[in-house]
Amino acid sequence: MIKIGVLGAGGRMGQAIIAEVQAAADTWLAGGVERAQHPLVGREIGEGQVVGANAAPLARKADVLIDFSTPDALDEHLRAAEEARTAILVGTTGLLPAHHARLDRAAQQIPVLQAANTSLGVTLLAALVEQAARALDAKWDIEIAELHHRHKVDAPSGTALYLGEAAARGRGAPLESLRLPAHCGHSGVRRAGGIGFASLRGGSAAGEHKVIFATEGERLEFAHVAEGRELFAHGAVTAARWLAGQKPGRYQMADMLGLQAQASLVRQAGNLTGP
Structure with missing residues (x-):
C-alpha cells in the first residue's frame, strides 16, 4: 500500500487526485495540505484525514507527495520532503x-518528478513531436496552439512549453533560441526554423493542445484533447506509484514510461553505419 499525500488539496487537481487515490486498491490517502487561509483547512477529506496547513507532518506520513499548489509554496514543500526523505x-x-x-x-537527496502535464497521452505526444522535429528540417514551420479554461492564468500553458521544448530538442537547439514572438499586428516574415505559440482561454476547457508542422504543400498535425481532469489525476497517481521505488534524482513522466531510454536507442541506431 503506497501512502500518498496531496499538496494543494483544495484545488481542482488536488480534489481529483484525492478521489483517484481513494478509489485505488493499492494507494492510501495520507492526508492533504492547503494554505492557512483556505476554507478546507481543518476539514476531513475522508478516512479520518484532516487537511492541514503545514507540509512537514504530512511528509513524514507519506511515501510520496503530489504537489499541485502554487510556485511560491514549492520551496516549503521541497524542504518538508527533504527533511522526511x-x-x-x-x-x-x-x-x-x-x-x-x-x-x-x-x-x-530525494526522488523528484516534475511534470508540466501528468497525462500519459501528452507524454507520448511529446516523444512523437521530438521525433518529428528531428526528422523534418527547418523548411517545416512549427506552431503550437493550446486552449484552456478561463481561470488559467499562465500562457502559453506549461504543456505547450513542454511540447515546444520537445520540438526544440528535435531541432538540436534550446527553445529560447527558436521561440518566435507572438504573432500580432505586422509581425513580418516568419523566421525559418522557429517555433510559434498561440494561447486561447475560455469556458471550461480542461486542455487542448495541437502541434502543427507545416511546409509548402502539406501539413502534419499532432493533437491531444483532455476531456476532464481525471486523466491528469490518473497519470499523477500512476507516476507516484513508480516514483516511490526510485533512488534520489530528477525524473520526468517519460522516464516512467521508458520513453527516454527508447529515444536514446533510436538516436544510437540512427548514428550507426553499415560495414
Whole structure:
C-alpha cells in the first residue's frame, strides 16, 4: 500500500487526485495540505484525514507527495520532503528557472518528478513531436496552439512549453533560441526554423493542445484533447506509484514510461553505419 499525500488539496487537481487515490486498491490517502487561509483547512477529506496547513507532518506520513499548489509554496514543500526523505511529484505550472534550480537541489537527496502535464497521452505526444522535429528540417514551420479554461492564468500553458521544448530538442537547439514572438499586428516574415505559440482561454476547457508542422504543400498535425481532469489525476497517481521505488534524482513522466531510454536507442541506431 503506497501512502500518498496531496499538496494543494483544495484545488481542482488536488480534489481529483484525492478521489483517484481513494478509489485505488493499492494507494492510501495520507492526508492533504492547503494554505492557512483556505476554507478546507481543518476539514476531513475522508478516512479520518484532516487537511492541514503545514507540509512537514504530512511528509513524514507519506511515501510520496503530489504537489499541485502554487510556485511560491514549492520551496516549503521541497524542504518538508527533504527533511522526511519523501519522494515528491510536482505538477505545479508556472515555474521559473529558480524553481527548477531548487528542484535540482532537492533531487540530490530525494526522488523528484516534475511534470508540466501528468497525462500519459501528452507524454507520448511529446516523444512523437521530438521525433518529428528531428526528422523534418527547418523548411517545416512549427506552431503550437493550446486552449484552456478561463481561470488559467499562465500562457502559453506549461504543456505547450513542454511540447515546444520537445520540438526544440528535435531541432538540436534550446527553445529560447527558436521561440518566435507572438504573432500580432505586422509581425513580418516568419523566421525559418522557429517555433510559434498561440494561447486561447475560455469556458471550461480542461486542455487542448495541437502541434502543427507545416511546409509548402502539406501539413502534419499532432493533437491531444483532455476531456476532464481525471486523466491528469490518473497519470499523477500512476507516476507516484513508480516514483516511490526510485533512488534520489530528477525524473520526468517519460522516464516512467521508458520513453527516454527508447529515444536514446533510436538516436544510437540512427548514428550507426553499415560495414
